[in-house]
Structures are given as structure tokens and as C-alpha cells.
Amino acid sequence: MAHKTYGIDFGTGTVKVYKKSDGIILNERTVVATVGKGPQQRPVAIGDKAYEMFEKVPPNIKVSFPLENGVISHMGDMISLWNFMLEKLSGKRKLKNADFYIAVPADIREVDKNAYSRVVSEGESKPHKVFLIHKPIADALGLNLDVENSRGIMIVNVGADTTEISVLSLGGIVVSKLLPYGGNYFDEQIINYIRKEHNFVIGRKSAEQIKKSLVSAVPVDEKVTVVGRNVVKGLPGEVTVASSEIFPLVQGVFMTISAAVRSMLERTPPEIASEIAEKGIYLTGGSSWIRGMDQLVANETRYRINTTKHAQRTVVSGLGYLAEHPKTAARYSIPLKSTKD
Numbered sequence: 001m002a003h004k005t006y007g008i009d010f011g012t013g014t015v016k017v018y019k020k021s022d023g024i025i026l027n028e029r030t031v032v033a034t035v036g037k038g039p040q041q042r043p044v045a046i047g048d049k050a051y052e053m054f055e056k057v058p059p060n061i062k063v064s065f066p067l068e069n070g071v072i073s074h075m076g077d078m079i080s081l082w083n084f085m086l087e088k089l090s091g092k093r094k095l096k097n098a099d100f101y102i103a104v105p106a107d108i109r110e111v112d113k114n115a116y117s118r119v120v121s122e123g124e125s126k127p128h129k130v131f132l133i134h135k136p137i138a139d140a141l142g143l144n145l146d147v148e149n150s151r152g153i154m155i156v157n158v159g160a161d162t163t164e165i166s167v168l169s170l171g172g173i174v175v176s177k178l179l180p181y182g183g184n185y186f187d188e189q190i191i192n193y194i195r196k197e198h199n200f201v202i203g204r205k206s207a208e209q210i211k212k213s214l215v216s217a218v219p220v221d222e223k224v225t226v227v228g229r230n231v232v233k234g235l236p237g238e239v240t241v242a243s244s245e246i247f248p249l250v251q252g253v254f255m256t257i258s259a260a261v262r263s264m265l266e267r268t269p270p271e272i273a274s275e276i277a278e279k280g281i282y283l284t285g286g287s288s289w290i291r292g293m294d295q296l297v298a299n300e301t302r303y304r305i306n307t308t309k310h311a312q313r314t315v316v317s318g319l320g321y322l323a324e325h326p327k328t329a330a331r332y333s334i335p336l337k338s339t340k341d
């Protein structure tokens with residue numbers, strides 16, 4: 001019997017799911033809202049709905065982000081999120097006996113990689129098989145690159161909580177480094193700055209709006225107005241922020257990311273680096289859309305930069321490719337190892 005097959009990119013900011021033959025069927029925030037404690041805990045909303053509740057909920061509802069810096073930080077919440085998602089994937093009928101391809105960062109401990117597989121195995125789906133795939137491999141496949149035969153591919157995935165910089169060659173990962181910086185870092189910097197300098201409390205959604213409009217890796221001159229609460233008066237109101245205020249907050253992280261890319265290139269063997277130089281560096285992940293990111297990395301490395309309008313879905317598209325091509329998938333599945341480290 002043919003098993004239903006899914007590819008899942010459990011991103012820190014959003015979960016994306018690909019279903020074999022159907023394409024990408026789900027794209028939801030990695031957020032869960034629960035009530036109750038211990039064994040009584042049950043989800044009341046997940047994904048975008050739970051995110052909507054964030055910062056507005058009564059005290060009996062807990063809104064949590066169960067992934068941090070590319071690893072699962074709250075297994076119980078993560079399983080709750082997955083169980084709730086299963087309903088979206090399969091409707092009222094329980095999804096059983098399916099195969100799952102799950103993307104995991106390459107530069108994390110074995111125990112953290114295996115935790116991703118536990119989410120699906122210990123959830124209500126009772127899978128047939130779970131395969132772990134390194135994210136950079138899925139990313140490259142999602143970009144339609146010839147992973148098997150290319151001598152040198154460099155991918156910089158700038159996501160919500162992490163930036164993963166990887167070099168691939170002939171179907172394998174030569175080196176991969178996970179930095180604990182992504183779009184969420186910018187949101188937090190913006191919230192802290194506006195509270196301190198403008199005496200305004202703004203929510204994460206407003207911070208994200210400011211980020212999308214004002215954060216730039218190269219100086220720009222723009223302004224944005226958002227709503228918030230004046231801390232001194234205790235009243236709601238509007239606050240206007242200029243890009244010149246934001247640039248100094250985020251400049252350091254841009255330098256950290258671009259310096260890490262350059263340092264990895266410097267340590268890459270010449271025959272691999274020469275093919276990277278020929279093809280250019282690939283920028284993926286939602287935060288690669290931050291203005292000037294491509295220019296910044298180009299200035300630092302002097303390499304051509306390839307960007308994509310599908311930056312947030314390259315990993316899940318790569319998993320989708322593997323779901324459709326099980327023979328290729330067998331080559332890239334990571335064997336589950338001991339989790340004693």
C-alpha cells in the first residue's frame with residue numbers, strides 16, 4: 001500500500017508542510033496557545049490564530065514559541081502544536097501510517113536532531129517512517145540545484161531565530177554553521193529600543209512591521225508610524241520611528257553574519273570555493289528579504305549573490321522533491337544515532 005508522504009520544515013518562526021502530489025499545504029506560525037497545566041494541558045489555538053492571541057490573552061491561556069534557535073525547547077508544547085496541525089492536514093480522519101521527511105539544521109547536536117523525529121513519532125499521527133534531512137540539502141534541492149554533482153554550493157539561510165551558513169559538495173555537507181541570529185532578533189531590538197527611547201510599549205507584530213519597512217543592511221531614510229501604549233501616560237497612542245534610529249541597533253548582527261560568511265569561504269578548499277565563485281552565493285530564508293542583505297554579503301565577499309522570491313519555502317520545496325523522489329531521498333536521509341551526547 002502506498003503511504004501518504006509529507007515533508008515538514010519546523011522553522012522557528014513558521015511551520016511549512018508539503019504533501020506528496022498536492023504541494024505545499026500548510027504554512028503557519030510556530031506558536032501554540034494552551035490552557036491547563038501538566039497532563040490537563042490542551043491546545044486552544046495554534047499557528048497564526050495563536051500568534052493573534054499573543055500579548056492579548058487572559059492569564060489562564062499560555063502562548064508559547066516551542067522552538068528556539070533552531071532546536072525544540074518545549075517538547076510538550078511542540079507535540080501539542082503538531083497534534084493540532086494534524087487536524088488541519090487530515091480533517092476529522094486521523095492521519096496514520098504516513099511517511100514524514102523532516103528538515104533539521106546540520107549544526108546541532110544529535111539529541112536535538114532526534115527530538116524533531118520524536119515530535120512526529122510521539123504525536124497522534126503514529127507514522128510509518130520518519131526520515132531526517134539536513135536543512136541545507138533540502139534548501140539546495142528546493143533551489144533546483146544539482147546537489148549530487150555540484151562541487152561547490154554555498155547557502156546562507158537567514159530565518160526567524162537562526163542563520164545557517166553551509167557549503168555543500170557532491171551531495172554532502174562540507175561545513176555548516178548555525179548562528180543564533182535571525183529576524184526575531186531585529187524585532188526584539190526594536191521593541192526594547194522603542195520602550196527605552198520613546199517610552200512606548202509595542203507588540204511583536206508592530207515590531208515586525210517596523211522591521212519589514214525600516215530594517216536595512218545599508219543605510220536608508222524612511223519613517224514608520226505604529227500603535228502602542230505610552231508607558232508614562234498609560235494610554236494607547238502612535239509612535240513614529242525613523243530608519244536612522246534602527247540602523248545602529250542591527251548593524252552589529254549584519255556584520256556578524258557577513259563576517260561569518262567570509263570566514264567560511266576563507267576556510268573552504270580552493271576547488272570548492274572556485275565553483276562557489278562561479279555560481280555565486282545563495283541567500284534563502286524569510287529574513288534574506290531584509291533590504292540590502294544581498295548587497296552586504298556581496299560587499300564582504302566580492303561574490304555574486306543569488307536571491308529568490310521563494311526564500312521562505314525553499315527548504316519545504318526541497319523536502320517535497322524528496323517526497324516525490326524516494327530513491328533520491330534514501331541517499332540524503334540521516335541515520336538516527338545514539339542520543340547520549
Ligand SMILES: Nc1ncnc2c1ncn2[C@@H]1O[C@H](COP(=O)(O)OP(=O)(O)OP(=O)(O)O)[C@@H](O)[C@H]1O
Nearest residue numbers: 011012013014159160161162183184285286287289
Ligand atoms: N519581507 C520581509 N522582510 C524582512 N523580513 C521578513 C520578510 N518576510 C518575512 N520576514 C521574516 O522572515 C522570518 C521567517 O523566515 P523563515 O520562515 O525562513 O524562518 P523559519 O524557518 O521559521 O526560522 P528558522 O530558519 O530560524 O528556524 C521572520 O523573522 C519574518 O519576520
